[in-house]
């Protein structure tokens with residue numbers, strides 16, 4: 001009985017559903033890299049089956065932002081994934097703001113507990129600041145998915161230390177999410 005994990009590398013290259021940028025990094029590219037590394041970790045673990053929203057770096061999902069998000073959610077719902085992990089990177093006009101956070105649809109849900117373990121895994125492995133699990137029921141990928149869903153903000157591209165970590169060692173973020181997932185599922 002394998003556990004089905006859907007990984008959504010947030011945003012697209014180009015102008016449709018474009019993400020943040022900062023310190024020379026593009027969010028969509030960072031998300032693609034970390035999400036694909038996480039997919040490789042899960043692919044090499046026979047306890048998991050994995051699918052990703054974007055197959056290759058140039059792939060663009062949807063013709064509008066709405067369609068882009070709907071496509072990702074539809075893929076996960078249609079596959080009947082057990083868990084949905086959307087990978088994002090943050091930005092703020094204040095370059096001092098830094099750290100990792102995880103968004104979920106509501107408190108004290110399975111997604112909430114998964115989010116806590118994923119956040120601990122990232123903070124321990126990548127060395128970012130712990131900004132806690134946060135609730136945001138407005139996020140489409142969290143409210144339209146039919147399985148526990150988390151949206152992970154790896155770090156702030158607008159903060160030079162976070163950006164450097166994401167540039168130098170994206171694997172530490174992917175590995176942190178993987179360890180968090182194993183912790184949540186009692187598979188360590």
Ligand SMILES: [Zn+2]
Pocket residue numbers: 010011019020027088089
């Ligand atoms: Zn984003």
